[in-house]
Amino acid sequence: MRIRRLDLTRYGRFTGRTIDFGPAGENEPDLHVIYGPNEAGKSTALAAFLDLLFGIGPRSPFNFLHPYPTMRIGAALEFARGTRELVRVKRPQNSLLGAGDQPIPEAIVQAELGNIDRESYQTMFSLDDDTLEKGGESILASKGDLGQLLFSASAGLSDLGRNLEEIRGEAERFYKYRARSGELADLKARLATLRVEREKVDTFAAQYAQLVATRDKTFSLYNDALAERAKIESRLGEIERLLIALPRLGALRDIRQRLLPLADLPDIPRDWAEQLPGMQKDEIALATRAQAAEDEVVRLEGQLAAIIVDRTALALTERFSGLSDLRARYVTATKDIPERRLQSREADLVISGILERIERKDEPEPGKLVLGASITASLQALVESWSGIEAALKAAENELDAARGGVEEARVQLDAAGGTSESEGNPSGIASSLGPVVAALRADDHAARRRLADRAHATHLRALGDRMQELRPWSGDIEQLAGLKLPDADTIDRWKKEAAAAQRQLDRREDEIERLTTERDRIQAERDALAVTGIVSDQEASDVRMARERAWASHRRSLDEASADTFEATLRQDDIVTTTRLGHTTDLVKLQEASRALVVADSSLGRAVSLRDAAKTVLQRVGEEMAAALGDASPALPVTMTLPQLEAWLSRRASALEVRASLLSVQHDRDGADSDARTAHDRLTAALAAKGITVEAEPGFEALLETAQDAIDREGELEGRRAALAARQRDQRGRERDLEKVTAARTGWMDAWQSACKRCWLGDAETMPSIGAVREILAALVEMRPVLEKRASFADRIEKMENDQAAFAVELEAMARDLGIASAGVATLDLGRDIQRRVDAARAAEADRISTQRDLDAALAKQRALAADIAIHAQLKTERIRCFGVQSLAEMAVKLQTIEKRNGLQEQYDAAARDIVAMLRISTIDEAERLLDGLERGTLEAELAEAKPRFADLDQRSRDLFSDHSKACDAVEAVGGDDAVARIEERRRTTQLDVEDKALRYLRLRLGSAAAEHALRAYREQHRSSMMARASDAFRTISRGSYESLATQPHKDGEMLIAVGADGRSKTAMELSRGARFQLYLALRVAGYHEFARSRPSVPFVADDIMESFDDFRAEEAFRLFADMAGVGQVIYLTHHRHLAEIALRVCPSARLHQMEA
């Protein structure tokens, strides 16, 4: 980057100041020296340059003349891609502006600066005494980019070492030499855990084979033990049974002994003993019951012989009971018949009453008079419609009369209104032609407008008078006022501005003159005071010297005493003056300054006076111009009018002219209204004439309008009357038509009535019956129909009942004949009761006979059954007694008891034998006896005592073996087919992959950072020599060989710079003199600048009088180095030492000198 031009537009003391560095010369060092005395603003310019690049700080001190919002720095900067115009203003954001004051990103400038921040730039390449020293120290402390550059060999590498450490640390999270923990250790532990886990759950093939073998082996052992155990168990049981059987055999043999004497008793069925007591009881009971049966049979046979039955009556039983219904009807009829006959006679009376009502008293068959439904309906319909027809006819006649009256009334009204009904087809047309004209003229507002205009005119005239009064002293009429030629607004405005500016100028200059006069007087007084205190002014000294020189010249010419005295006197005076001046050097200087200041003050005063006079002239000129203009306009206007007075007068004139304009407008309105009124009058007159309506001479507009309206109204009324008459006539015709219709309907009804009557006996008479008669007949016939029906029904009932009574009597008489009962003269019902009694007695006797016969049959059957039982019992008894060889049942009972005892013993014997046989598990008791007889109880007990513990041992062993076998089976089963091992293996495999993956990552990071560390060492080695060598050279140059070179030596955390003197002694920076140290610092910047420029675009190097402590020779060397740097980038040196500027130009003739004025 290079700065082409710096615009100090508004910054610090600068306003619109520019420093133009121009383009860089071809192949010439780009070195610029800015020379300016103290206070010329060099430091401000440097600050402005930094502010341009990095922004104006929030509390910039450079706002004393231009406040913050107005501060502005501009520049033309040469960037890699061309020159750019930039502007910096003071704002929190977007303070960097480009073309058209559009904000542009800071990055544009930052990129060109190689992203150095302000502080770094200040400490590296924008130097004054302060930053040179501070920055130098920080470089030596290896801080900042240059510090890093010097010691770490390159800017930007500063963090690499640390970052590499971080990367290495990251790698070592996986594994670190001698560290016990870390990811690798964790993963290894995991692998080990998984291995153990697998071993815990897994079974290998060999193990499995072993498990199966164990299972099979235990199974076989278990089986063997079981067999052995069973054998002993069986023997133990056997011995125990034998020992039990032995005493049982003894008991058996005892019973056998007791049975022997009972052996010859017969074997009888088991139930005989039980049946014996029953048989003895039965024998007695059977004998008793046989006797009782015999008695019963005899009693019943006697009873049966005593019963006699009436057979004839019994035969009629059914026939008689069949008469019960007929009898009931007979009884009912006897009660009903008289009642029905009474009712039938009542009906006859009703019918004859009705016949009398319809005047057919002698009608033999009243049924024939009843009318059919259709005829009844027709007659009723006609009767009902008759009243409607009658009413309609009446109404129609009334309405026709009313309509005729209405027509007459309308005709009378029309005549009264003066019209005739005949002219209705011939309207006069007055309304159609006059109506619109009148309506339009009524809507016209000319009269109102005329009134308004008159009022406004009067008001404006009054206002105008007032306005004209306000214009005094000017007098004249309004038209004169309007015609005045007055100066225009622009002119007045110009006068105002000029006068105001001149007045301001005048005021300021007056103040200035006042101040300057005071100032000059003060300086004058000061100078005079100095002169009074004996200071000889330059002028006086010069006069004395001139006098001396003249005296010397004259003395030389004459060389006499007088001239010598004169010369001496002047010489002495000159000496005195000189001595005085020497003695008052300070005062003299002050005197000189005062004189200079006086001159300056005089000059300023003069300038102020001339400016004031110029302002006065302007004021005067304005006044004159105004007076001239007023004079031209009107003699009535006073020329002495001031500018504000004139402005006020002009404003009043303008309002007067406004009133005039309003007045003119009102007059115009009034004329318009008048003209409209005339036009309306003419139009109405013409319209009336056209209709032949005459008017009196010269009528007013309102009268005309009224006449026309009257004509229109009258026409309207006549039209109304005619229309009313026509409507009434239409109404009358309608009524007449209605009456005709009703009359026709009545005739039709009469015809229908006649034909209806003819269809029945009503039409038999010569005259048709009246409506009233028919209505009565119809009602009577309706009443008669049910009475007729009721009478027929009564007659029918009476006949049926009489028939029933006759049938009942005939039947009873027939039965009485059969029974031999005399019926003659006996009432029917009494006869019935006699027959009943006979029949009931016969039925009772028959029932008694049947019941007794049944009892007898039962007694005979019982007797027969008893005889059979007795026979059976006797046979059984005989059979059993014979079996025992005894005579009675009692003897037989004794025998039976003995047999029972024998049977008990036999059962005991059998049970004992069965037990023994079962115990010994052999088939017969004989074998058992043989076996037991061959045994010794003592021997058996001994064997038992020996076998029992053996059995216990074997039992325990088989249990143990069973348990072993179960466990072995379980173990084989436990292997299972689950995937636990496979899953552990998979986890192990994944963990291995994880280890490998992380190991690779570790290696990459470790190897990569190792390679980078190697490379970094090499890089530092290569680059350190470069900057250090340059700094060494530069320092040697600036120190003019006092120091031979720079070197480093390790120190605490890093390295330390030492300067090696020409004498070979080395010093640290702090041990150098201030001058030498500043030279070292500059040398470092020079070297850094070159080093920096190697890797980035160059930036301007700016230094502000940093060579105060350098002697001229060293300054010269420094400028040589600057010139050298200027070959790489732009170098700007600001100084207030002219000799430094001269040295710079001598060392580098192409350097450009820029002057800055104080």
Place this chain on the structure above:
Amino acid sequence: MAFRFVHAADIHLDSPLRSLALRDPELADLIGNATRQAFTGIIDLCLAEEVDALFLAGDLYDGDQTSMKTARYFANQLHRLDQAGIRVLIVRGNHDALSRITKELVLPDSVKVFSGRAEAIPVEGAAGEPRVVIHGLSFAQPHAPDSLLGRYKPPIEGAVNVGILHTSLAGAPGHDPYAPCSVADLRATGFRYWALGHVHKRFVADGPCTIVMPGNPQGRDINEAGARSVTLGTIADDGSIRIEERRTSVAQFERTVVDAGGLADWRELIATIAKALEKTRASVAAGHLVVRLQIVGKTPLAWHMRSDLDLLRTEVEHRAAATGACSVEKLEIDCQPPDVSPVSPSDPIAELRRLIESEIVGSDAFQQDAIEIGEELRGQLPQECRHLFGADEAGLKSFVLSLAQEGADDVLARLHAQAKAGQG
């Protein structure tokens, strides 16, 4: 009635999956022991299709498989078939020859394990007139340098002859030669179907003799990528043979290459990767997809990816999870920065790179350091992981030095990133 069978091979039961993706315990639960899940699937297939027989053409287990749990599981599955009346015919493979575990098992009677002598088993038809005959032979040694074909019995006249054979055919990469023979040899036998095993990649040859190498039913690592299957065969009454491929993988490995060329925006990169993942996922029918992602191309993000690999991996894993039933086992970055931005010669990192390439990597001092680092780590690694370092010193040196260059790239990428972060 047609004779139907399922032909599978190289079950490698309980052989673990090899994938870093299984570091995720949830995923490990889900697809763990996939070889077993796949085999259960094959048995389910046999039952569902009601086939007549299952042919297993060798390598039931890995050779070093020692857990009886595996064998018990295997036996349990064959019992399932036995109960359904499905026969199983097994020839042993090279791995099985090493395995002890089957010997300890009692298999159902319906299972036929061919012995070292060739046998021809009629599986359908009358005793004197078999319709389908299965030939098999199990070689007892783990190595079979010569063809076994000559030892098979000649085809039975009038029957459909099917051979089961464990063979490397003419040789396949990644597989030891085992009982080698050619397709022509197989065709010359007069058999109608050859049920092969050994090579883990599906291969089918049609013709009068159908030759099928079904591959293993479940890929175990990225080198066994792609869909895996068994063959469902039908021998029609007229002796014609129809085969169908049935997918068996529980989890499928796939390599996906993402071209990040020209991408300059990190989010765009992630989106591109996500899209590639979704595309791969859509093309895979297996229940779960395990992807190895390789990102290639010239992109300004190249260094960023290297230095922020962990971040990238996290984001990609997140996207994979969002895709559903998809995991990323590894991320391989093979990207270069674009050529267009020549690195300033004064850029210190560029200079470091130059120094590393030209001076450091080849220097004795660095190589000494590198080998020490390598040896130190090797000493610390578990035994089973040491194979990384090669077999001998020379192997270790070349391994370490090859990593050094990559490692330097990684480290420089991070230094670069940190330097940029420092500036920013």
